Amino acid sequence: MTLYRLSLLSIAACLLGLLVLIGLTVNSGQQILERQDTVGDLLQLSKRINDFSAASDRLLLVGADRDTWAAYRTEAEALQRRLGQLGEGLGDGGDAAARVQSLAGSVEAALDALDAGSVGQDRAIEPLEVPERSRSIMQRVADQGSLVDQALDSLVTERQEKIAREALWIGAVLAGSAFAFGVLCMLAFGLIHRRVSKPARELSETLQEVRAGDRKARAVVSGTDEMSQLALTLNQLLDERDAADSAAEDRRRSMELALARLQDARDQLVRAQRVGNIGSWEFDFERNRLDWSEQAFEIFGMEPESFGGSIEHFLDLVHAEDRKWLRRKRSQWLVRGGEFEAEYRIVRPDGEVRWVRACANMSKGSHGAVAYSTGTLQDVTERRRRELRLRQLQYLIEGSRDLCGTIDDRYRFLWVNQAYADWVGMSPDGIEGRAVGEILGDEHFEAEIRPYLDRCFANKVQRLEVERQHPALGPRQVLIRYYPIEVPGESRRQVGFMLTDVTDLRAAEAEVIRRGQLLDMAGRLARFGGWSVDLAANQVLWSDVTAAIHRMPAGYAPSVEDGIGFYAPEYRDRITKLFSACAERGEPYDEELQIIDGDGQRRWVRTVAEAVRDDHGKIVRVQGAFQDISEKKALEVERQRLVDRLGAMFEAMTDGFVAFDEQWRYSYVNTAAARMIGRPADELLGASLWQQFPELDGEPEAVLRRAMTERSFATLETYFEPLKKWLEIRVYPWEEGLAVFFRDMTETR
Numbered sequence: 113m114t115l116y117r118l119s120l121l122s123i124a125a126c127l128l129g130l131l132v133l134i135g136l137t138v139n140s141g142q143q144i145l146e147r148q149d150t151v152g153d154l155l156q157l158s159k160r161i162n163d164f165s166a167a168s169d170r171l172l173l174v175g176a177d178r179d180t181w182a183a184y185r186t187e188a189e190a191l192q193r194r195l196g197q198l199g200e201g202l203g204d205g206g207d208a209a210a211r212v213q214s215l216a217g218s219v220e221a222a223l224d225a226l227d228a229g230s231v232g233q234d235r236a237i238e239p240l241e242v243p244e245r246s247r248s249i250m251q252r253v254a255d256q257g258s259l260v261d262q263a264l265d266s267l268v269t270e271r272q273e274k275i276a277r278e279a280l281w282i283g284a285v286l287a288g289s290a291f292a293f294g295v296l297c298m299l300a301f302g303l304i305h306r307r308v309s310k311p312a313r314e315l316s317e318t319l320q321e322v323r324a325g326d327r328k329a330r331a332v333v334s335g336t337d338e339m340s341q342l343a344l345t346l347n348q349l350l351d352e353r354d355a356a357d358s359a360a361e362d363r364r365r366s367m368e369l370a371l372a373r374l375q376d377a378r379d380q381l382v383r384a385q386r387v388g389n390i391g392s393w394e395f396d397f398e399r400n401r402l403d404w405s406e407q408a409f410e411i412f413g414m415e416p417e418s419f420g421g422s423i424e425h426f427l428d429l430v431h432a433e434d435r436k437w438l439r440r441k442r443s444q445w446l447v448r449g450g451e452f453e454a455e456y457r458i459v460r461p462d463g464e465v466r467w468v469r470a471c472a473n474m475s476k477g478s479h480g481a482v483a484y485s486t487g488t489l490q491d492v493t494e495r496r497r498r499e500l501r502l503r504q505l506q507y508l509i510e511g512s513r514d515l516c517g518t519i520d521d522r523y524r525f526l527w528v529n530q531a532y533a534d535w536v537g538m539s540p541d542g543i544e545g546r547a548v549g550e551i552l553g554d555e556h557f558e559a560e561i562r563p564y565l566d567r568c569f570a571n572k573v574q575r576l577e578v579e580r581q582h583p584a585l586g587p588r589q590v591l592i593r594y595y596p597i598e599v600p601g602e603s604r605r606q607v608g609f610m611l612t613d614v615t616d617l618r619a620a621e622a623e624v625i626r627r628g629q630l631l632d633m634a635g636r637l638a639r640f641g642g643w644s645v646d647l648a649a650n651q652v653l654w655s656d657v658t659a660a661i662h663r664m665p666a667g668y669a670p671s672v673e674d675g676i677g678f679y680a681p682e683y684r685d686r687i688t689k690l691f692s693a694c695a696e697r698g699e700p701y702d703e704e705l706q707i708i709d710g711d712g713q714r715r716w717v718r719t720v721a722e723a724v725r726d727d728h729g730k731i732v733r734v735q736g737a738f739q740d741i742s743e744k745k746a747l748e749v750e751r752q753r754l755v756d757r758l759g760a761m762f763e764a765m766t767d768g769f770v771a772f773d774e775q776w777r778y779s780y781v782n783t784a785a786a787r788m789i790g791r792p793a794d795e796l797l798g799a800s801l802w803q804q805f806p807e808l809d810g811e812p813e814a815v816l817r818r819a820m821t822e823r824s825f826a827t828l829e830t831y832f833e834p835l836k837k838w839l840e841i842r843v844y845p846w847e848e849g850l851a852v853f854f855r856d857m858t859e860t861r
Contacts, residue, residue, distance in 0.1 A: 157191070161191060318331040318346065390489065392404075392488050393405065394485070402423060408489050430456055452487065454469070515532040516609070525546055572596075577590065577592070594609050641658030643658050644724075652674075657738075679705060690703060701719075715742045718741045762780075762782045769784070769852070773849040776802060791804075807834055812828070812832065825843065825845070837856050838858045
């Protein structure tokens with residue numbers, strides 16, 4: 113049975129039980145009301161019987177007329193009928209009716225009536241005299257009345273007991289019905305609970321397991337009712353969810369794989385762009401928006417946020433000499449369509465100039481109009497430099513006096529420069545492609561050239577110096593070098609050769625040796641020496657002049673610590689930091705410090721150092737120069753004293769004195785000049801004369817400019833309009849510009 117049907121059946125049974133219970137209750141209530149009405153009737157009847165008994169006493173005592181007697185007889189008959197009706201359900205009712213009849217008979221007999229009917233119809237009832245006999249009769253009537261009362265009381269008591277029994281039975285029936293209804297409800301709802309609670313709990317547990325992540329959790333299906341259908345539906349949903357999750361997982365994996373491939377492709381593109389120094393771009397014509405790739409920003413040497421994203425901003429980055437023709441070429445391309453190619457220069461924000469090669473295509477939108485263009489940017493600066501170097505090398509080789517060329521492993525000339533062709537007295541075209549022995553002679557080739565070529569074909573560089581006969585110059589000293597050459601894509605081996613006429617070089621070397629000896633002597637005279645430190649061995653090498661400056665013997669080689677120990681105490685920390693920075697980070701230095709020589713005398717020295725690196729960039733040595741500048745320092749001190757005296761003298765002068773450099777900037781202004789000009793000296797220093805006095809023209813300007821150009825003395829007396837004063841001006845050229853003295857002559861005019 114389905115849960116729905118069970119619920120309907122339970123509800124119907126409960127409603128039916130409720131209706132039966134309500135019916136029983138209503139019926140029982142009606143019966144109780146009927147019994148209560150019967151008891152009420154009995155009580156009224158009891159009252160009527162009491163009244164009837166009292167009326168019997170009055171009849172006996174006072175008598176009655178015919179109507180009263182008729183009423184008395186009518187009441188007696190009514191009481192008998194009513195009691196007779198009650199007697200049908202209760203035995204005491206009939207007994208009470210007989211008692212009433214007996215009472216009425218006793219009264220009639222006492223009055224000597226023939227029968228009840230004649231008494232009531234033929235005559236009136238006279239009062240009784242009350243003799244003894246009458247009292248006996250009245251006693252009997254009273255007894256009959258008492259018996260009637262007892263019978264009626266017994267009837268009322270019986271009726272009340274019957275009502276109580278019926279009420280008890282009705283209560284028991286109602287209680288039983290209520291109990292049965294309750295049991296029925298409990299059974300119905302218990303059955304419903306049993307059919308609902310357990311499956312619902314199982315469904316709840318299943319849902320909790322699913323929520324906890326148990327993907328294998330499924331609800332128990334134990335029937336065909338609605339809960340079982342719900343469990344079956346839940347299982348189907350979970351199966352569909354698993355299928356959907358599996359499909360989603362497959363799609364996610366496919367998407368991740370696609371994204372990974374896309375990322376790999378993007379990374380490969382980025383790496384390829386980085387390796388090839390190629391960037392990409394896209395221009396949206398509708399939005400007038402230019403978007404660059406990351407590598408494009410690298411090529412232009414700028415950050416994305418600093419780029420305006422417009423064509424005009426891009427053209428601002430193009431070299432000024434290329435901007436006009438590039439703008440014109442782009443306009444022509446927009447009209448013509450097709451592909452766009454151009455190489456032009458750009459200027460990075462730091463001022464560096466780079467060469468860029470751009471390629472582009474245009475794409476149309478859905479309406480057929482050009483919507484956007486895409487392209488690439490490649491930094492071809494290195495290629496342009498290589499091409500430039502190649503051209504320069506070509507010009508260099510072709511224009512070189514060295515004899516150059518290449519030979520293959522068949523001993524044939526592949527290429528020679530013009531100098532070599534001139535040496536052998538032929539043209540390059542006449543030599544290229546021919547055998548070496550054919551040009552130089554087989555005997556000479558086999559004896560003097562082929563052995564070196566064979567060793568060079570075995571990847572061994574050959575170098576030799578020989579004497580060769582020049583057709584015009586006679587015997588010449590020639591340096592010959594053979595180099596193995598590997599040409600990509602060529603299977604045949606090649607050798608490059610270079611012949612250098614070193615006759616003049618050797619003569620120059622002899623001259624250099626002679627001059628070196630002279631320089632060494634000059635170094636001693638100028639007290640200028642050299643030094644070096646081998647960092648790995650911690651060995652210091654001093655030249656003889658450096659040792660002499662320290663008042664140490666020639667050939668003296670101290671340690672680094674001993675060398676630093678010669679410096680005055682206040683300079684040791686400084687020289688230690690400088691030397692460490694040079695040895696560790698390659699930072700050069702040029703300092704003027706004091707040392708204490710071997711004789712205990714302080715000397716001013718200039719020490720210069722630089723780092724020397726090996727082929728791998730590692731610092732292996734520090735070398736430098738060392739000069740005794742004590743005399744120079746003394747001269748500088750004396751010069752400063754002289755400058756101070758001159759400055760004091762200029763400041764004490766009442767005449768104005770100013771000095772200009774070659775760009776007409778004030779380099780010195782004394783107090784008198786600042787006062788006459790009316791501006792502080794600090795404001796004038798570094799400022800241009802023509803900016804301070806733009807209205808300066810006429811004779812003063814001409815005199816000043818002629819003195820600066822011709823480096824000649826000049827004097828004049830003129831009214832100086834900018835200052836509104838008459839001035840006497842004397843102009844003297846000096847090594848850094850002009851010195852001008854001027855005196856205020858206004859008061860003497």
